[in-house]
Amino acid sequence: MTSSAPIIAVDGPAASGKGTVAKALARHFGLPHLDTGLLYRAVALNLLRWGGDPDSEFAAVRACDFSQIDFDDPELRSEMTGGVASRVSVYPAVREALVQRQRDFAGQPGGAVLDGRDIGTVIAPDADAKLFVTASPEIRAERRHAELTGLGLAAHYEDVLIDIRARDERDSGRAAAPLVQAEDADLLDTSEMTIDAAVRRAIALVEARLKRSA
Numbered sequence: 001m002t003s004s005a006p007i008i009a010v011d012g013p014a015a016s017g018k019g020t021v022a023k024a025l026a027r028h029f030g031l032p033h034l035d036t037g038l039l040y041r042a043v044a045l046n047l048l049r050w051g052g053d054p055d056s057e058f059a060a061v062r063a064c065d066f067s068q069i070d071f072d073d074p075e076l077r078s079e080m081t082g083g084v085a086s087r088v089s090v091y092p093a094v095r096e097a098l099v100q101r102q103r104d105f106a107g108q109p110g111g112a113v114l115d116g117r118d119i120g121t122v123i124a125p126d127a128d129a130k131l132f133v134t135a136s137p138e139i140r141a142e143r144r145h146a147e148l149t150g151l152g153l154a155a156h157y158e159d160v161l162i163d164i165r166a167r168d169e170r171d172s173g174r175a176a177a178p179l180v181q182a183e184d185a186d187l188l189d190t191s192e193m194t195i196d197a198a199v200r201r202a203i204a205l206v207e208a209r210l211k212r213s214a
Helices: 018-029 037-050 057-062 079-088 092-106 119-123 137-150 157-173 195-213
Strands: 007-011 033-035 112-116 129-134 186-189
Touching: 007 018, 007 119, 018 033, 018 112, 018 129, 018 195, 033 092, 037 057, 037 079, 037 092, 057 092, 079 157, 092 112, 092 119, 112 119, 119 129, 129 195, 137 157, 186 195
Parallel strands: 007 112, 007 129, 033 112, 129 186
Antiparallel strands: none
16 A cells, blocks of 8 residues: 555445445545445345345345346435345345455555455455544434435434444344454544544544654
């Protein structure tokens, strides 16, 4: 890794603000961005549309085909799709099918920003800068509920909170690449932060990390 073409890894639980932070970092540093969670959501959406069984690892691996997926499809952001994505992400074979695509993106010559659950620990463990973005489950549920209703999707706060907690448990407890903060990642708790404040803090943390590694 070089400071002239940095790789920035942004990890964190669902609805922590990591996607917003990652996009802002990509704009600030002029880097391409990949929301790796969309890959798992695409697998989930394929399963839902094909009538596949999320409890079948074989069916989930077959759904790792993005030829018919529009990554701007709002259904990728639905709670149902997100819930299934969390379930299929526990399968080692699914993660293996998607890992190389993510590593190729991270390894491109011009640098990159990736956000997800295991970027700093598995996909790009040698990233130049790593952030672990988090917030309380209640705050994250409020944010996700607002996002869903803003997209015109039906959602109830209590259901979203239950789903957030269930995803946290699955993501942190799975055997394959569990959600954990990398030892060399800077923690960014956005619970009491505005979006602008979180972005400013993220940029400062990354700039400081890149300066130290230059």
